[in-house]
Amino acid sequence: MNRTGKIIHYNQNDGKGIVNADGQTYPFDVSLWRGSESPRLNGPVRLEMGGDGVLAVHPAAGEAQQLAEMGGQLGKALGQHGNHIGQQLLAVHGIPTLVAYALFLLGGTALTFVTFKSLGLAVPLHSLDRLMNMFGSSNTLTLLLFWVGVVAMIAPLFIRHRLTSLLLGLPLTATLVGFYDTYRIVSAAQAGLARRTAMLGDMMAAFSGRGGAVRELPTIAFSDVVGLGAGFYCMLIAGLFLAWIGFRQYRQQ
Structure with missing residues (x-):
């Protein structure tokens, strides 16, 4: 019998962790892990169960990976019928709109979306999900909107409506x-740092009476932490152009 869940605790030092599946917790150690990469916190997993409990822990495809696979399947389907669909898309959208879609796709899949300056970390759009998982949430809505936005390019071939x-x-x-998800990541990180600093201040105040010095943190501007990458600007420029084209077409129909 198999169960699906996610890793809620993992210690790399001793190789032991805990999986939450169907409201129950199951301890495991690294000897039961069947993935090519190390277990990661909040990572989706599939438990192989037996009479003695957990027999093996397999990594499972998360929502972000499933969406990426859907995009790959779409690309394969488009490749098989590329000429016919390409001609239809060219007739419906025109070259400028298709170029904007290509720019949007390039920015979201191959270029850096944001850069975290202090860490020197360049993050593409599809990797935002991993950072969000570190803070107990997910940005799958962004990835869903991204791929739906790409797929929507072919909608006029099947649906004849002004909407x-x-x-x-x-x-x-x-x-x-x-962009909003990036802001949430920074806000969550700053909130976590503020809580830890307050705890340290309370501890120092309790033992030495000098905790006030570490209670307050200087305010750090969002622009000092995050830099917007080429991927963001490509997506933004393409998105603005496509939104303008869509609104103009809606008004004219």
Whole structure:
């Protein structure tokens, strides 16, 4: 019998962790791990159960990976019928719109979305999910909007309605939601640091009466922590253009 869940605790030093599946917790050690990479906190897993408990722990595809696989399947399907669909898309959208879609796709899959300056960490859009998992949440909505925005390019081939023009606003929406998720990551990190600093201040105050010096942290501006990458600007420019085209088409129909 198999169960699905996620890792809620893992200690790399002793190789032991805990999985939460269906509201129950199951301890495991690294000898039961069947993945090629090390277990990671909040990572989705599949438990192979037996009479003696957990027999093996397998990594499972998370929502972000599933969405990426959907995108790959879409690309394969488009490749098989590329010529016919390409001609139809060119007739429906025109070259400028298709170029904007290509720029949006490039920015979201191959270029850096944001850079965390203090860490020197360049993060593409699809890796925001891993950072969000570190703080107990997920940005799968951003990835969902991204891929739906790409797929929406072919919607006019099957749906003849003026509302399909508004789907051209999805790339801009995905870009802005990704930016908001980045802001949430920074806010969560700063909040966690503030809590730890307050705890340290309380401890120092309890033992030496000098905790006030570490209670307050200087305010750090968002722009001092995060730099916007080429991927963000490509997606933003493409998203603004596509949203403008979609709104204009909606008004004209």
